Amino acid sequence: MLIFVKLFSNFAFYHSPSKFSLEVPAGIRILDILKVLRIPEDLPRITLVNGQVAYEENTLKEGDTLSVFSPVTGG
Numbered sequence: 507m508l509i510f511v512k513l514f515s516n517f518a519f520y521h522s523p524s525k526f527s528l529e530v531p532a533g534i535r536i537l538d539i540l541k542v543l544r545i546p547e548d549l550p551r552i553t554l555v556n557g558q559v560a561y562e563e564n565t566l567k568e569g570d571t572l573s574v575f576s577p578v579t580g581g
Contacts, residue, residue: 507532507568511539515576520545530566537562539572550577 510527518524520543530539536553540562545551553560554573566572 507566509534509539509566509569510571511543512571512573513543514574516549517545517551517574517576532568533565535563535565536560536572539566540574545574551575552577 508527508529511521511525513521513524528539528542530542536555540547540551552575553562554575555564555566555570557571557573560572
């Protein structure tokens with residue numbers, strides 16, 4: 507199935523271009539995609555699917571867009 511991936515901030519260094527499509531098996535989890543992209547598990551991140559907050563255990567469906575961001579802090 508075809509999904510779309512958008513990597514922002516420091517995650518853009520893990521794939522060029524930072525916005526791309528990816529052919530993956532049905533039932534793949536967000537965590538599996540992050541492993542394929544070799545994004546370290548201990549790197550803090552926020553994941554969205556189709557603009558909604560998603561957990562890394564969630565599975566993706568055909569045509570989903572996975573976005574990966576760094577958490578923002580400030581004060």
